Structures are given as structure tokens and as C-alpha cells.
Amino acid sequence: MLPEQIKKFIAVFEKLPSIGPRQATRLAFRLINSGKEKIRSIKEAVDGLDKVKLCSRCFFVHTNSGSLCSLCSDASRDNDVYMVVEKETDLISIERTGSFHGRYLIIGELTRSGALEVWQKARLTTLKNTITKNNKGKAKEIILALNPTTYGDLNASLLAKTLADYATNITRLGRGIPTGGEIEFSDIDTLSSSITRRQ
Amino acid sequence: MLPEQIKKFIAVFEKLPSIGPRQATRLAFRLINSGKEKIRSIKEAVDGLDKVKLCSRCFFVHTNSGSLCSLCSDASRDNDVYMVVEKETDLISIERTGSFHGRYLIIGELTRSGALEVWQKARLTTLKNTITKNNKGKAKEIILALNPTTYGDLNASLLAKTLADYATNITRLGRGIPTGGEIEFSDIDTLSSSITRRQ
Numbered sequence: 001m002l003p004e005q006i007k008k009f010i011a012v013f014e015k016l017p018s019i020g021p022r023q024a025t026r027l028a029f030r031l032i033n034s035g036k037e038k039i040r041s042i043k044e045a046v047d048g049l050d051k052v053k054l055c056s057r058c059f060f061v062h063t064n065s066g067s068l069c070s071l072c073s074d075a076s077r078d079n080d081v082y083m084v085v086e087k088e089t090d091l092i093s094i095e096r097t098g099s100f101h102g103r104y105l106i107i108g109e110l111t112r113s114g115a116l117e118v119w120q121k122a123r124l125t126t127l128k129n130t131i132t133k134n135n136k137g138k139a140k141e142i143i144l145a146l147n148p149t150t151y152g153d154l155n156a157s158l159l160a161k162t163l164a165d166y167a168t169n170i171t172r173l174g175r176g177i178p179t180g181g182e183i184e185f186s187d188i189d190t191l192s193s194s195i196t197r198r199q
Numbered sequence: 200m201l202p203e204q205i206k207k208f209i210a211v212f213e214k215l216p217s218i219g220p221r222q223a224t225r226l227a228f229r230l231i232n233s234g235k236e237k238i239r240s241i242k243e244a245v246d247g248l249d250k251v252k253l254c255s256r257c258f259f260v261h262t263n264s265g266s267l268c269s270l271c272s273d274a275s276r277d278n279d280v281y282m283v284v285e286k287e288t289d290l291i292s293i294e295r296t297g298s299f300h301g302r303y304l305i306i307g308e309l310t311r312s313g314a315l316e317v318w319q320k321a322r323l324t325t326l327k328n329t330i331t332k333n334n335k336g337k338a339k340e341i342i343l344a345l346n347p348t349t350y351g352d353l354n355a356s357l358l359a360k361t362l363a364d365y366a367t368n369i370t371r372l373g374r375g376i377p378t379g380g381e382i383e384f385s386d387i388d389t390l391s392s393s394i395t396r397r398q
Contacts (some may be wrong), residue, residue: 001269001291001294002291003250003251003260003261003262004247004262005247005248005250005251005262006247006248006251006260008244008247009244009245009247009248009398011244012240012241013241013244016226016227016229017222017225017229018222019218019226023216023217025288025339026216026217026288027215027216027322028216029260029286029287029288030215030216031245031248032248032253032260033253033277033307036249037247039245039246039248040249041211041244042212042245043209043242044207044212045207045208045211045212046208046230046238046241046242046245047242048203048204048205048207048208048237048240049204049205049208049227049230049231050235050238050239051204052204052205052231054203054231054232061202061205061228061231062202062204063202063204070200087228088228089224089225089228092200092201093349093381095200108232116244118350133251146275164254
């Protein structure tokens with residue numbers, strides 16, 4: 001009953017993150033009703049992504065002529081400290097704080113089992129090679145900036161093992177009561193951390 | 200900090216139905232990480248929509264050579280009964296029942312104020328012209344298949360007024376206890392309808 005083009009659109013879009021078959025269907029009809037101009041702007045937007053590259057060192061996005069992103073090619077940043085984040089959006093949030101001036105590695109979203117994908121292992125190898133080359137095999141610190149959840153804790157402890165020889169200190173982000181939070185409503189783990197790591 | 204291409208992608212995609220800035224951002228990074236092949240398949244899927252047309256009579260989608268969709272050009276369907284639906288997906292759900300054999304008009308999503316957009320008024324005019332031509336100005340029945348909600352009721356009563364002269368009967372979909380539902384947990388309106396419209 002539906003034209004092949006719509007079926008194909010739904011088949012492709014329903015597989016994208018947090019878009020299901022219903023949303024893909026609605027999207028198709030919305031775009032067709034919005035007209036050819038809108039369809040063209042979407043096509044161009046997707047086309048633009050084709051020109052974005054991944055940094056060969058930290059795997060963040062860039063459009064530089066070389067293989068390194070703007071962060072990795074910024075000579076003013078600290079070469080002694082590395083931060084492992086899961087996602088590009090995590091890196092962006094960290095950069096926004098202005099509190100970190102080291103280097104990054106985007107490891108990609110980690111599974112709940114703690115097992116790494118082949119490409120994630122390759123990224124870890126890239127980090128190890130960078131440290132071998134720039135830090136004589138041992139950086140001052142590697143910060144494992146994973147979410148403070150059960151799975152984040154599991155993955156962090158596995159990564160810490162893998163990277164143990166490559167940094168003097170392997171740390172994680174501090175835990176405590178978030179700014180604006182209330183002691184009364186903090187969970188036990190958070191409150192306990194805020195006491196242990198009191199400032 | 201983000202390449203222009205990603206900013207543009209987010210700007211275009213965050214405006215699509217039920218995709219916000221966060222989802223658009225995640226989508227951009229996911230696509231870039233999925234590689235050029237995936238980006239190409241998305242582009243082709245969007246491109247395909249360019250070839251889909253809206254029926255000049257009921258405004259459902261089609262890719263026929265003429266201006267009419269497969270439903271409107273199906274001579275075996277009943278010309279006496281018209282059904283007004285809001286969305287293409289409503290039409291698809293109705294067709295799936297196999298219980299309706301008349302003609303459609305897709306009016307587009309209606310607002311909560313009951314006010315019609317210019318293009319929605321044009322669609323109603325198309326329906327009136329069809330009835331003038333095919334039914335000598337008065338069809339046997341127009342079914343207003345809008346959701347049985349407060350806003351659906353408001354919009355249906357406004358549409359009923361506009362279309363009053365164009366059909367002998369103007370009806371809505373029957374209300375009652377849904378199949379598999381329980382009397383005990385039905386709301387008063389539904390239960391009341393199920394008594395009035397007992398079968």
C-alpha cells in the first residue's frame with residue numbers, strides 16, 4: 001500500500017538511535033508533506049556529514065586537512081594527562097567546563113558486559129601508542145571519565161587494568177553532591193563519597 | 200568547537216517531529232561513526248521521498264504516473280461514502296481493517312483551537328469539489344474519523360458544520376469498550392457510549 005520509497009526510508013531510519021518504526025513513518029510523511037525544498041535541505045545536511053573526519057588520535061570529529069582534530073593539534077594543551085570518555089557529547093561537556101586541558105580518547109559507548117568491540121580495542125591501542133611515543137610509555141595520569149553507574153564502574157575497572165602500565169595515576173571523576181543538590185535527598189553512595197572526598 | 204557540517208545537520212534535524220537538539224546531536228555522531236556507506240544509504244532514502252507525490256484528490260501518497268493515488272483511482276471503491284482522517288497513518292490503520300471501502304480525505308493534523316490552516320481549507324474545498332462532481336453536490340455519508348478526544352470532538356463539530364450541505368449523513372467512528380477491555384476499568388464516557396450504542 002505504501003510506495004517503495006517510503007518503505008525504504010522507514011527501513012533505513014527506524015534503525016537509527018532512538019528512532020523506531022512509528023517515528024520513521026511519521027517522519028516520512030512529514031517530509032513528503034513539507035515539500036521538495038525541505039527534502040533537499042535534509043539531503044544536504046546528511047551529505048555534509050560525509051566531509052567530517054574522525055581524528056586519528058582521539059577519534060573526535062574534525063574537518064582539518066590533516067588527520068588530527070583541533071584538540072589534538074593544539075600545542076598549548078597538556079600532554080601528560082589523558083581523559084578517556086565514551087561519547088563525543090561527553091567530551092563537549094567536559095570542554096565546556098574549561099577545567100581540563102589534557103588530551104582525550106573517545107572509546108565509544110561501552111557495553112554492560114564490559115566486553116570491548118574490536119574497534120574499541122583498536123582505539124585503546126592507539127592511546128597506548130600515543131603514550132609510548134609522547135610520554136615514553138607512561139603518562140602522568142589517565143582519567144577514566146565514565147558515568148558513575150554500576151556499568152561505568154565495571155568498565156572503568158576493566159580499562160584501569162588494561163591501562164595500568166601506561167600511567168602513574170589512573171583516576172575517575174569525583175563523586176559527591178551535585179551543585180544545587182540537597183543532603184537530605186542524596187542517596188547513601190553519593191553522600192558517603194561526599195564525606196570521603198570532602199574538599 | 201563542532202564542524203559547521205555537524206552544526207548544520209543538527210539545525211536541520213532538530214526541527215523534525217519528535218527529534219530535539221540532543222537526539223539530532225547523537226544522530227550526527229552516530230552517522231559519522233557508522234561510515235560513508237551508512238551516510239550514503241540515508242541520503243538515498245531521503246532522496247527517494249522526492250519522487251513520492253500527494254494525491255490531488257485525497258492527499259495520500261503515491262508514485263503513479265497520474266495525479267491520483269491507488270485508492271482514488273480504484274474504480275471498485277464506493278463513491279458514496281467519504282472518510283476524513285487527520286493523518287496518513289490513520290488512513291493506513293483504517294485500510295488495514297478492511298471494513299471501509301469508500302473514499303478518503305486527509306485533512307492534516309488539526310490544531311487544538313479548531314482553526315484550519317490555509318492548505319487545510321484548500322483540502323476541504325477539494326473534497327467539496329469532488330462531491331459536487333461525483334455526487335451531484337451531496338454524498339450519502341461523510342465519516343469524520345477524528346480521535347475521540349476533547350479536541351477531536353471540537354474539530355469534528357466544526358468540520359461537520361462546514362460540510363453539512365455536502366452529505367446526507369455526517370457521522371463519527373463508534374465509541375465503546377475496546378476489544379479486550381474491561382467494564383470495571385472503562386471510564387464513564389466510554390461506558391455510557393457503549394450502552395447508548397449497544398449492538
